[in-house]
Amino acid sequence: MGLRADATLTDKLHVIAQAVLRASDDRDSELQWLYLDYRPTNGLSFKLGRQRIPLFQFSEAIDVGFAYPWISLPLVVYDSFLFTDYDGLLGTYEFSTHSFSGAIDAYYGEFNGEVNFTNRDFDIEVRDLAGITGSAYVGQFNFRASYHRAAASVGLDDLQPFAQTLRQLGFANSAKSIEINDTAIIRQLSAGWENVDYFARIEFSQLNSSAFFIERTNSYYISVGYNFYPFVAHATLGKSKSKNATAPNEIPLGIDPQLDFLAQQLDVVQGSISLPDLETTSLGLRYDFRTNIAFKVDLTFTREEQFTFSQNGERLGAGTFSNAELLQVGMEWVF
Amino acid sequence: MKTIIRLFYFIMFALWAHSASAQTTVLVVANIDSEMQLTKQQVRNLFLGGSLPENLRAVELSPKNDLRVVFNTKVVGLTEARIQSYWAQMRFSGRKKPPKQFDDKVLLIEYVLENEGSVCYLPSDHPIPEGLKVIFTAE
Numbered sequence: 001m002g003l004r005a006d007a008t009l010t011d012k013l014h015v016i017a018q019a020v021l022r023a024s025d026d027r028d029s030e031l032q033w034l035y036l037d038y039r040p041t042n043g044l045s046f047k048l049g050r051q052r053i054p055l056f057q058f059s060e061a062i063d064v065g066f067a068y069p070w071i072s073l074p075l076v077v078y079d080s081f082l083f084t085d086y087d088g089l090l091g092t093y094e095f096s097t098h099s100f101s102g103a104i105d106a107y108y109g110e111f112n113g114e115v116n117f118t119n120r121d122f123d124i125e126v127r128d129l130a131g132i133t134g135s136a137y138v139g140q141f142n143f144r145a146s147y148h149r150a151a152a153s154v155g156l157d158d159l160q161p162f163a164q165t166l167r168q169l170g171f172a173n174s175a176k177s178i179e180i181n182d183t184a185i186i187r188q189l190s191a192g193w194e195n196v197d198y199f200a201r202i203e204f205s206q207l208n209s210s211a212f213f214i215e216r217t218n219s220y221y222i223s224v225g226y227n228f229y230p231f232v233a234h235a236t237l238g239k240s241k242s243k244n245a246t247a248p249n250e251i252p253l254g255i256d257p258q259l260d261f262l263a264q265q266l267d268v269v270q271g272s273i274s275l276p277d278l279e280t281t282s283l284g285l286r287y288d289f290r291t292n293i294a295f296k297v298d299l300t301f302t303r304e305e306q307f308t309f310s311q312n313g314e315r316l317g318a319g320t321f322s323n324a325e326l327l328q329v330g331m332e333w334v335f
Numbered sequence: 336m337k338t339i340i341r342l343f344y345f346i347m348f349a350l351w352a353h354s355a356s357a358q359t360t361v362l363v364v365a366n367i368d369s370e371m372q373l374t375k376q377q378v379r380n381l382f383l384g385g386s387l388p389e390n391l392r393a394v395e396l397s398p399k400n401d402l403r404v405v406f407n408t409k410v411v412g413l414t415e416a417r418i419q420s421y422w423a424q425m426r427f428s429g430r431k432k433p434p435k436q437f438d439d440k441v442l443l444i445e446y447v448l449e450n451e452g453s454v455c456y457l458p459s460d461h462p463i464p465e466g467l468k469v470i471f472t473a474e
Contacts, residue, residue: 060428
């Protein structure tokens with residue numbers, strides 16, 4: 001459950017706080033946002049404090065299921081990042097002409113905290129987080145493009161002793177390959193069209209990082225829907241494909257059985273932190289029972305393909321498939 | 336048989352209602368001093384919380400009002416459900432707030448007359464209150 005408080009200090013200055021209360025054991029309740037909102041003119045605004053990163057089309061409303069047709073945002077794009085909030089400054093300039101309107105956002109900040117990834121908590125430190133987004137609305141079409149960069153280090157505590165051993169033996173690059181202390185760049189493009197009867201939306205994201213296990217990830221989803229008030233039916237296809245970089249190959253083989261064992265362990269660890277390819281297909285129905293209450297049902301088919309990689313980053317043979325079906329039922333209530 | 340007859344009446348009513356809404360002309364009026372004409376894109380942007388250089392502020396009728404449905408269909412081009420989900424996204428992301436809403440047309444007009452720069456919509460058969468100017472007509 002999300003709770004939001006908005007205090008007006010003057011006509012142009014507000015304080016906004018938002019907390020999310022969670023019943024799940026996996027994720028804690030937290031004060032998500034606390035920022036000053038200053039709007040000096042009609043089209044110009046600034047936010048200073050802890051706030052959400054405007055990464056993708058729905059990133060800022062990721063916990064507000066009422067805002068989108070799905071129960072969960074398409075996994076292929078929206079599960080590809082580790083953190084959602086930052087401490088910093090966001091400036092927004094909105095403009096309009098006779099034929100279109102648009103907005104430009106620019107932000108800069110940092111984030112220190114804990115993130116949950118694959119149901120485990122990690123300490124994360126993000127420095128020099130910056131980004132720019134541009135949005136345009138032309139008739140029933142909307143477009144968005146954005147660019148974000150950050151330097152992040154993630155504390156993978158259970159791998160630290162192994163990385164330390166590698167470093168002590170002089171295999172610094174191998175140690176680095178199982179740590180996350182890298183620069184990441186995310187590019188995003190989306191386009192949508194909607195009218196009273198139909199909608200279509202496509203969103204593409206590309207993540208490039210200097211981390212060995214995720215040199216590049218391309219993800220996209222395409223969604224189409226039909227409105228027959230008070231129902232909305234939708235179908236969504238999503239794909240995500242990752243590429244590993246060349247793994248450092250510093251440990252000499254055949255000299256010492258202990259070194260052979262170490263090399264073997266490194267292979268296992270490097271293989272275990274590679275990201276799988278993902279394909280999702282989901283069908284869903286949303287029923288707007290009241291203007292602030294919606295019921296949803298989504299059926300999602302997921303196909304995951306996990307590869308093993310050679311030392312030079314090439315995929316070794318066919319991947320290992322795993323398929324899953326997920327039926328979700330939800331109720332969204334805003335008040 | 337009764338069910339079929341009910342269904343027939345329901346379809347006829349739906350067609351009539353759809354045709355009636357298609358025929359209603361909506362006027363967008365503003366409390367401003369000088370003459371001004373906006374495009375459909377600008378009016379849509381205004382009622383979706385976007386900024387206009389003219390410093391206008393939209394106010395509108397509450398959901399379920401027939402005129403609001405006609406306006407949303409003809410000008411905004413979205414269903415009420417989609418508009419509500421749009422405002423959920425805007426409000427909870429701290430981007431924009433929905434226009435002030437009134438249950439009653441009389442109260443809506445009173446508010447616009449008292450607040451310079453306010454903009455609302457009216458049916459074309461409604462007399463234009465003195466002091467308000469038509470800035471857009473949706474046929």
